[in-house]
Amino acid sequence: GQSVHELMPNLYGCIPKRRRTTRTVADGLNGNSWARDIQGNLDLHEIGQYLQLWQIMQRTELSATPDRLIWRWTASGNYSAQSCYMATFHGSTACYSWKLIWKCWALPRVKFFHWLANQDRCWTAERLARHGLQHHPRCLLCDQQPETVRHLLMECPLARQAWHETLAWLRIPAPIPTQELSLTDWWKYAKEDTPPILRKA
Structure with a gap:
């Protein structure tokens, strides 16, 4: 079902906040006390919602079974820490770049720099401009x-020349960066194209 807030938002606004948080369905059905919670002068739209809600409430019957909380993220309706964790990231996009950064053999300061570059948080002229700071208009x-x-x-x-010279000197067959790929994608493909014995070069 749906709540009054979802079905009749205008009428819901005429109910004092203290009543919204304390009134139960059973209390509201008892002697139609829910109707007395509505305060203020109602316009035609709110009166229409009131009449619609009245008809719904007249057809409503409560079960004798005690209420229980149902966790919507599991088939059984029972809460679990795992389902809560999965629900937190529901609809999010998985990102595997962290493995390339934090699981590699590089020095911590190199990992940290790559993490900053991947987050576009290095203090380049572009970022200085975004923060309203003095910067050079072009690459120095x-x-x-x-x-x-x-x-x-x-x-x-x-930079491309430095990549070419470095990869050639190390005899690593990985291609130099291209404009079609992001830094993380290029690193991923370069790692896949590099023999395992050379990946720590």
Whole structure:
């Protein structure tokens, strides 16, 4: 079923807050005391909702069975910590980039930097501009494009040259970053293309 707040929101607003939180269904049905909870001058829309609610209440009969709480996230209706945890993330998108960052062998400061870059929280010119701080309009390395995390790590000509020279020196067959991929996606594909023995290079 639905609550009065969902069915008759205008009429619900005419009920004092203290009554909303203390009145039970059984109390409201007893002698139609729910009707006396409505206060103030009603307009035509609220009167229509009142008449509609009256008809619903006249057809309502309470069961002698005691009420019980039903947890909607399990088939049995019983609460469990696991179902609560799953309900918390219901509809969310799974992200596996944390494994690439925090489960790799790199030094803690390298992991932390990659985490900041993945969250776009490095203090680039773009972020300085978002915070209203003084910044250079273009990348200081190439003086061609705005300075963003993606540009500094993947798109800047000097960065791409550094990736090429480093991968060639280490003899790692991973491709250099491309504009079509994000930093995390490129790292994921580069890791998959690199033999396990070379991944700690």
